[in-house]
Structure formats: C-alpha cells, structure tokens
Amino acid sequence: MNQKLILALQIASLGAIWILVTFVGIWILNLLQLSNDLRDVPDATLAISIIAVPVFVTIAGVLTYVFVGLQKGKRST
Amino acid sequence: MLERESTAGGTFLDRALLNPIEDTNRTFYYVVGALLLLFLVAVGMYAHQIWFGLGVTGMNQPMTWGFYIVNFVFFIGISHAGTLISAILRLSMAEWRRPITRMAEVITAIVLAIGGLHPIIDLGRPDRVMNVFTAGRLQSPLLWDVVSISAYFTASTVYLYIPLIPDIALLRDRGAKPQWLYAFLAWGWQGTPHQHKVLDRAINILMVMVIPIAVSVHTVISYIFSMTLQPGWHSTIFGPYFVVGAIFSGIGALLVVMIVFRKVFHFEAYLKEIHFAYLGNLLLLMSLLWFYFTFSEYLTGFFGHEPFEMKVFWYKFVGPYAPYFWAMVACNFFIPVVLLTFKKHHTIPKVLVSAIAVIIGMWLERLIIIVPTLANTHLADPVGIYIPSLVEWGLFLGGIVAFVLGFVLFSKFFPLISVWEIQEGRERSVKDVTERLQRYLPVHQQHA
Numbered sequence: 001m002n003q004k005l006i007l008a009l010q011i012a013s014l015g016a017i018w019i020l021v022t023f024v025g026i027w028i029l030n031l032l033q034l035s036n037d038l039r040d041v042p043d044a045t046l047a048i049s050i051i052a053v054p055v056f057v058t059i060a061g062v063l064t065y066v067f068v069g070l071q072k073g074k075r076s077t
Numbered sequence: 078m079l080e081r082e083s084t085a086g087g088t089f090l091d092r093a094l095l096n097p098i099e100d101t102n103r104t105f106y107y108v109v110g111a112l113l114l115l116f117l118v119a120v121g122m123y124a125h126q127i128w129f130g131l132g133v134t135g136m137n138q139p140m141t142w143g144f145y146i147v148n149f150v151f152f153i154g155i156s157h158a159g160t161l162i163s164a165i166l167r168l169s170m171a172e173w174r175r176p177i178t179r180m181a182e183v184i185t186a187i188v189l190a191i192g193g194l195h196p197i198i199d200l201g202r203p204d205r206v207m208n209v210f211t212a213g214r215l216q217s218p219l220l221w222d223v224v225s226i227s228a229y230f231t232a233s234t235v236y237l238y239i240p241l242i243p244d245i246a247l248l249r250d251r252g253a254k255p256q257w258l259y260a261f262l263a264w265g266w267q268g269t270p271h272q273h274k275v276l277d278r279a280i281n282i283l284m285v286m287v288i289p290i291a292v293s294v295h296t297v298i299s300y301i302f303s304m305t306l307q308p309g310w311h312s313t314i315f316g317p318y319f320v321v322g323a324i325f326s327g328i329g330a331l332l333v334v335m336i337v338f339r340k341v342f343h344f345e346a347y348l349k350e351i352h353f354a355y356l357g358n359l360l361l362l363m364s365l366l367w368f369y370f371t372f373s374e375y376l377t378g379f380f381g382h383e384p385f386e387m388k389v390f391w392y393k394f395v396g397p398y399a400p401y402f403w404a405m406v407a408c409n410f411f412i413p414v415v416l417l418t419f420k421k422h423h424t425i426p427k428v429l430v431s432a433i434a435v436i437i438g439m440w441l442e443r444l445i446i447i448v449p450t451l452a453n454t455h456l457a458d459p460v461g462i463y464i465p466s467l468v469e470w471g472l473f474l475g476g477i478v479a480f481v482l483g484f485v486l487f488s489k490f491f492p493l494i495s496v497w498e499i500q501e502g503r504e505r506s507v508k509d510v511t512e513r514l515q516r517y518l519p520v521h522q523q524h525a
Binding site: 003006007009010013020024027028030031032034035040041044045048049052055056058059062063065066067069070071072073074075 | 210211212213214215216220221224227228231232235239242257260261264265266267269270271272274275276278279282283286290
C-alpha cells in the first residue's frame with residue numbers, strides 16, 4: 001500500500017481519538033447544562049466532569065505524543 | 078528450548094513467539110469456526126430476547142437484576158487482570174513480568190468490551206441506552222460507571238497498543254500478512270533511540286495513569302450497590318472489597334490463560350514454573366485478603382443484627398443460597414489456601430486448579446451479592462425467586478465464547494508474548510538489576 005495513504009490513515013485514526021474526546025466533552029457539557037436547568041445537584045455533576053474530561057484528554061495527548069515522536073524519530077533515508 | 082532463526086541481521090532467538098502468526102495450522106481455523114458458531118447461537122438468543130422482551134429471562138418482580146448484572150460485575154472484575162497487574166509489575170520493575178504483561182493487557186481489553194455490553198443486554202429496549210447521552214444524571218453511580226468504564230477501556234486499549242508497536246513493526250519487516258495492517262499500525266517504528274525514548278515515556282505515563290482508573294472502575298461498580306439502602310449492599314467497605322475481588326479473579330483468569338496458551342503454543346521456554354509460582358503467591362495473598370474482607374463484611378452485619386440485614390444473612394448462610402455461599406468460600410479460600418501453601422511440587426497443576434476455583438468462586442460471589450438482597454426486600458412481599466432462563470445461560474456462555482474467540486483471533490495477528498520486551502530483558506536486565514542491587518544493599522566499607 002502507498003506510504004502516503006498509510007500516513008494519511010494514521011493521521012485520520014489519530015484524529016478519530018480527538019473526535020472521541022470532543023464527543024465526551026460535549027456529552028458531559030450537555031449533562032452539566034441539564035443538571036443546572038433542572039437544579040439537579042449541578043455541583044456534583046461539575047465535580048465528576050472535572051475528573052472525567054482530563055482523563056480522556058491525557059489519553060489522546062499520550063497517543064499524539066507517541067505518533068509525533070515516532071515520526072520525528074525516524075531515520076532519514 | 079528456544080527456536081532460533083538465522084536472519085540477515087544475526088540470530089533471531091524468539092521464532093517460537095511468532096509461530097502462531099506465521100505458521101497457523103488447520104486446528105486454528107476449526108477452533109475459530111466452532112467458536113463463531115457458538116457465538117452466533119448467543120447472538121440468536123439475544124435477537125430472541127429483543128423480539129420477545131425481557132419476559133424470556135428469569136427476571137421478575139422483585140428480581141429485577143439477574144445473570145446479566147452478575148456477569149457485568151464478573152467480567153469487569155476479570156479485566157483487572159490485565160492493566161492493573163501489568164502496570165503494577167512494570168512500575169515495581171519486576172523483571173519476571175516480561176512474558177506476562179501482554180496476555181494480561183489483552184484480557185483486559187477483551188473482557189472490558191464484553192462486560193461493558195452487559196448492561197445494554199440487560200435493557201429490554203437497547204435503544205434506550207441513548208438516554209445516557211441525552212438525559213443522563215451525572216450524580217448517579219450508574220453514570221459514573223459509564224464514564225469510568227469508558228475511560229478504563231480507552232486507557233487499557235491504548236496501554237495494550239503502545240507496547241505492541243515494536244512487535245507490529247517486527248511483523249511488518251518480516252512481511253507478515255496483511256502487510257497494510259502492520260504498516261498502518263506500526264506508526265513508522267524503526268527502533269531508533271529517539272523512538273525508544275518516546276515509547277518508554279508514554280508507557281510510563283500510561284502505567285501510572287491506569288492504576289487509579291482501574292481502582293476507580295470497580296469502586297464505582299460497587300457504588301451501584303452500596304449507595305442504596307438495601308440490606309447486604311449498604312456497606313462502606315464495598316469499594317475496596319470489590320477491588321480486591323476484581324484483582325483476585327483477574328489473577329485467576331490470567332493464570333488460566335497463561336497455562337492454556339503455554340500448552341497450545343509451546344511457550345514453555347518463556348512461561349516457566351517460576352512465573353506460576355510467583356503469580357500463585359499473589360493469588361494466595363489475594364485469597365487471604367478476600368477472606369478478610371468477606372469476614373469483616375458479614376461480621377459487621379451480623380453484629381448489628383438489623384432484622385432486614387439478618388434476613389439476607391440467613392438466606393445466604395443457611396437458606397436457599399447456602400450451597401452457593403459455601404461453594405464460594407471453598408473456591409475462593411479453602412482450595413487456593415490448601416493448594417498454594419504447599420506448591421513446591423506439581424506447581425502448575427495446583428495453580429491451575431486454584432485459578433479455576435477462584436474464577437468460579439468469584440462468579441458465585443457476584444451472584445450471592447446481587448440475588449439474595451433483591452429476593453429479600455424491605456417490603457412485605459414474599460421472598461423473590463430467580464431461576465435463570467436458557468436465554469440467560471446462553472448469553473453467559475456467549476460472553477465466555479466471545480472472550481476465547483477474541484483471544485484466539487488476537488493470537489493470530491499479534492504475539493501473545495512481547496518479543497521486544499523479552500529481547501530487551503536479555504540485553505539489559507542483568508545490568509539493570511545489578512545496578513539496582515548495588516543501590517539497595519548497604520555498601521561494605523573496608524577499614525584501613
């Protein structure tokens with residue numbers, strides 16, 4: 001398979017991780033808004049969001065770091 | 078014996094680890110075919126349940142949870158085999174971990190996917206899972222579960238994938254098929270010092286990260302029960318009790334998988350008796366811890382003698398669930414303690430019997446936690462009766478089949494034992510351990 005196509009697919013898969021993280025963020029924001037509108041313990045919802053979102057961001061960040069690091073660390077041929 | 082292979086770059090010592098991928102025999106396809114067939118039967122049963130509703134299960138009022146939630150807790154518990162054990166062994170720099178970590182990580186990724194689907198199976202209308210996204214209440218322990226299991230699944234899949242990259246690149250360079258898959262997944266790995274540095278750093282970050290996530294997952298699962306005021310569930314030690322049980326069952330599952338695949342793929346040169354002896358010690362330790370928690374949990378309830386609590390207590394100890402309760406105690410405590418305390422001879426058979434006993438015992442524990450409490454409500458209802466239906470048994474077996482199938486398919490495409498970590502161990506371990514020892518041990522000073 002063409003090397004450029006493989007690289008494009010790799011970048012797309014990495015993008016998919018960030019789309020997942022964005023989706024999680026939007027989902028949690030939606031739940032926060034809902035709990036605020038309903039006056040349904042919004043502070044507890046906020047506390048859980050503060051823990052949950054950074055976990056996903058860190059995972060995606062590690063994957064990005066590895067991908068970029070591996071590309072930079074390639075031998076120049 | 079190590080299977081050697083002469084290559085252009087020198088001698089490749091670990092040919093045996095790639096045999097399942099490069100020399101797949103016919104038995105593999107028969108096994109996969111049989112497992113797929115069984116899996117399809119389970120899918121058919123689920124379709125039957127969707128069509129006819131939850132009435133085809135043994136669930137009723139007040140028994141609103143049954144096998145599906147038992148299996149959910151059980152499978153998620155097993156998932157602690159992997160990432161947690163692998164991360165702890167890596168973090169503590171236990172050199173004997175090298176042939177074990179990959180299998181442990183694969184178990185985690187597969188059982189998490191299976192376990193995570195069980196609450197959806199438990200819904201009569203699976204489409205209603207979308208309500209979690211549109212109208213969930215984040216202050217409910219059920220939503221904490223969704224968040225923590227999703228985070229754990231994502232983290233453990235990444236934690237499986239990143240240490241796999243050098244082995245994927247090895248397969249790519251050896252021309253393994255499908256070439257495009259290995260080229261895609263290798264992410265341009267060439268084994269340069271910079272790439273090794275990046276990989277090591279990422280593994281270090283992940284191993285520190287997955288430990289609290291794994292602990293949070295089973296703690297949060299315990300909250301589904303302990304946050305209610307139900308007798309037998311409302312307990313402050315449920316969090317750690319569940320975590321201990323999860324690690325316990327996880328080690329059991331890991332040992333069974335190691336012993337089976339060691340035999341099937343002839344990994345005797347890699348998975349040696351000492352690995353089973355060490356993990357056996359860990360299993361024994363967890364058995365004692367499990368007994369301590371179980372004893373504390375029931376003694377506290379008995380001492381309070383609250384009438385509803387006692388109803389559930391006697392239901393388990395001498396009532397209809399007594400056979401399961403005492404079988405659980407035998408499987409989780411007596412069998413492992415007797416066999417693993419004296420395991421100098423016949424280590425592997427003893428460890429295997431103990432591990433199987435622990436898996437059965439921990440499944441029984443999940444059953445004993447869930448069913449008796451639901452059967453004995455605070456209301457003046459008659460005691461509930463739960464008899465699982467054929468559909469529930471079928472889906473339970475389907476879950477086990479899905480696990481075996483997932484593991485077998487993984488072994489067809491990726492090495493079950495990390496090749497690069499074994500090679501790294503050969504090159505570096507002795508030097509590293511010697512240096513570490515010199516740092517630990519007091520220096521002998523010679524006086525003039």
